[in-house]
Amino acid sequence: MTKRIEARFEKCRSEGRAALVTYVMAGDPDPETSLQILKSLPKAGADIVEFGLPFTDPMADGPAIQAAGLRALKVGQNTVKTLELIRRFRADDAETPVILMGYFNPIYTYGVDRFLADAKDAGIDGLIVVDLPPEEDDELCLPALKAGLAFIRLATPTTDDRRLPAVLANTAGFVYYVSITGITGAATPDFGKVATAVERIKRHTPLPVVVGFGVKSGAHAAAVAQGADGVVVGSALIDALKGTLDAEERATSRTVEAVTTLVKELSEGVRSVAKRAAA
Amino acid sequence: MTAQAQPNSFRTGPDEGGHFGMFGGRFVAETLMPLILDLEKAYNEAKADPAFHAEMASMMTHYIGRPSPLYFAERMTEHLREVSTASGLSGGAKVYFKREELNHTGAHKVNNVLGQILLARRMGKKRIIAETGAGQHGVATATLCARYGLECIVYMGAVDVERQKPNVFRMNMLGAKVVPVQSGTRTLKDAMNEALRDWVTNVADTFYCIGTVAGPHPYPAMVRDFQCVIGNETREQMMQAEGRLPDSLVACVGGGSNAIGLFHPFLDDRGVEIYGVEAAGHGLDKLHAASLTGGRPGVLHGNRTYLLVNEDGQIQDAHSISAGLDYPGIGPEHAWLHDVGRVNYISATDQEALDAFQLCSRLEGILPALESSHAIAKVIELAPKKPKDHLMVVNISGRGDKDVPQIAEILGTDIR
Numbered sequence A: 001m002t003k004r005i006e007a008r009f010e011k012c013r014s015e016g017r018a019a020l021v022t023y024v025m026a027g028d029p030d031p032e033t034s035l036q037i038l039k040s041l042p043k044a045g046a047d048i049v050e051f052g053l054p055f056t057d058p059m060a061d062g063p064a065i066q067a068a069g070l071r072a073l074k075v076g077q078n079t080v081k082t083l084e085l086i087r088r089f090r091a092d093d094a095e096t097p098v099i100l101m102g103y104f105n106p107i108y109t110y111g112v113d114r115f116l117a118d119a120k121d122a123g124i125d126g127l128i129v130v131d132l133p134p135e136e137d138d139e140l141c142l143p144a145l146k147a148g149l150a151f152i153r154l155a156t157p158t159t160d161d162r163r164l165p166a167v168l169a170n171t172a173g174f175v176y177y178v179s180i181t182g183i184t185g186a187a188t189p190d191f192g193k194v195a196t197a198v199e200r201i202k203r204h205t206p207l208p209v210v211v212g213f214g215v216k217s218g219a220h221a222a223a224v225a226q227g228a229d230g231v232v233v234g235s236a237l238i239d240a241l242k243g244t245l246d247a248e249e250r251a252t253s254r255t256v257e258a259v260t261t262l263v264k265e266l267s268e269g270v271r272s273v274a275k276r277a278a279a
Numbered sequence B: 001m002t003a004q005a006q007p008n009s010f011r012t013g014p015d016e017g018g019h020f021g022m023f024g025g026r027f028v029a030e031t032l033m034p035l036i037l038d039l040e041k042a043y044n045e046a047k048a049d050p051a052f053h054a055e056m057a058s059m060m061t062h063y064i065g066r067p068s069p070l071y072f073a074e075r076m077t078e079h080l081r082e083v084s085t086a087s088g089l090s091g092g093a094k095v096y097f098k099r100e101e102l103n104h105t106g107a108h109k110v111n112n113v114l115g116q117i118l119l120a121r122r123m124g125k126k127r128i129i130a131e132t133g134a135g136q137h138g139v140a141t142a143t144l145c146a147r148y149g150l151e152c153i154v155y156m157g158a159v160d161v162e163r164q165k166p167n168v169f170r171m172n173m174l175g176a177k178v179v180p181v182q183s184g185t186r187t188l189k190d191a192m193n194e195a196l197r198d199w200v201t202n203v204a205d206t207f208y209c210i211g212t213v214a215g216p217h218p219y220p221a222m223v224r225d226f227q228c229v230i231g232n233e234t235r236e237q238m239m240q241a242e243g244r245l246p247d248s249l250v251a252c253v254g255g256g257s258n259a260i261g262l263f264h265p266f267l268d269d270r271g272v273e274i275y276g277v278e279a280a281g282h283g284l285d286k287l288h289a290a291s292l293t294g295g296r297p298g299v300l301h302g303n304r305t306y307l308l309v310n311e312d313g314q315i316q317d318a319h320s321i322s323a324g325l326d327y328p329g330i331g332p333e334h335a336w337l338h339d340v341g342r343v344n345y346i347s348a349t350d351q352e353a354l355d356a357f358q359l360c361s362r363l364e365g366i367l368p369a370l371e372s373s374h375a376i377a378k379v380i381e382l383a384p385k386k387p388k389d390h391l392m393v394v395n396i397s398g399r400g401d402k403d404v405p406q407i408a409e410i411l412g413t414d415i416r
């Protein structure tokens, strides 16, 4: 179930460093390019890959990820095709954990039980569903855990100590700390505050804590890697991708490389911070 | 959907988690979850505080101008009786208008905004955000923010900014900042997305004043409670006018706040027929905004309800001539009332609404909002089929002044 995720964090720990977690949108700017990007990410230094499930109304996302989702939908990306891309990724990579991240409505419409069976079969390890707080655990979280998929919860600056236990209760794989109150791709956090928050969460859980939102460069990644077990980067990769598209928003020969170049920089940032290997 | 067993009372919802049957809930990002829990707590405390109710009541009377009249629409009634006779029925219901368009700011929206702004004050929030479609909710919010000296930011789809210009100007005059939303389809749903994005970003000082019975719990219940003044007054006024309850109620349904406000106090009076009118746009087989008639259950904007979605769960473009009905969802309590069969949800097209607008203007000297015109359109259809002693109440949720430039354009008149 969460074996691939555990093994990957174990590997990073043994290398004395934090993990790099990357987010790109499935089908952006077209399915084949997004698969090529996904496949190139581990080679460029990503330890865990998050694949975005496109949705018309991504309430917690900023302009970069909103636009990425709309580009994908425009070329016909959907849940079935997204699972298929992951199946193809999994065919040549048996080890990199794949996390599907999105909103509940496409999953709900697909049908929760059918979705979980197909997601597991495609080789997905975990789910991040932004609009499912613990109060709605019956919807997907508990069925996912039963089906052997990690349900990765977001903890935020508004999740106080009173609420944290509820947020952590059914979470598995790792905890995703949202570094700011805000949407993706917006402000860069105060890294000092982030470190304090990570410590606070770690007092409540043995799970790895990764930090995302606002990380844009190798230097940011290094700053976050000081305290966190992993660093998530999304909007910055999508901005890099977007910068290479032609006037019709189609991929060009530079698209994949623009993403991998930034991933390499981020990976170096993460690797520049030596962490104590866990006992 | 198959009809579920009928409950003993239709007025007990929602449950603790904010559910009306399978609908409703709290489908929000974790960042917002503590905020909506705080809001729920503050609302429950306010509800139990006589001082809160006293302040509401005083402002309702002196600022909004309540109660709004229940008006016997005599010429509309006569006209529809002639229609009835012409079709060989010799019936025609007695039609009453609940005149929410006479409220300060020109629509029912202000009832809810007053409640939420007083609550925001109790909670010490100084920055108010709102989404708006037709601009009526935005104007009401801007108005009460002006009245109480609060900062006001209104998100409005760029398409709606264009078709509801008079209201944009009104909001500006009232000191509010109107932000045109360029994302997605650039209408009401996108304005709501953008307001939620603002709220996630400005958690400490901001109160999100939602304009209809949608959003995560407690909004659908809270907004309903604030709008129930419509139905409560109607009950009393009808008892005074006719010595009995009405036989039927008709209201338009966008998110469903004016409708639930009229309906809710009558839900357990089983003899009262209730009709909610959705926007059928160009027709139910074309682009429309009738989520109950033409949609299916899904999750958006914090709750489960009927939505216009495709087979992949992507939200579909809604269309209505009226910006206030141009939303691909509907409040969760309506979704439930639909499934249990207590309320009949029907729909009116753009053209039917336009025709009703013109008929009402000429017969009664009342320019109804295009939203309300959808309800009137169905009164025109239903009333002639009812007997003469049938008492029908239609909610005139707002006035049509804001729609005049748009209607002039549709009718081919240049008024600039």
Ligand SMILES: Cc1ncc(COP(=O)(O)O)c(C=O)c1O
Residues within 6 Å of the ligand: B107, B108, B109, B133, B134, B135, B136, B137, B211, B212, B213, B252, B253, B254, B255, B256, B257, B258, B259, B323, B324, B325, B369, B371, B372, B397, B398, B399
């Ligand atoms: C006059 C009027 N009626 C009705 C509506 C639709 O909203 P609801 O269904 O919440 O009453 C609006 C929304 O803007 C409105 O302005």
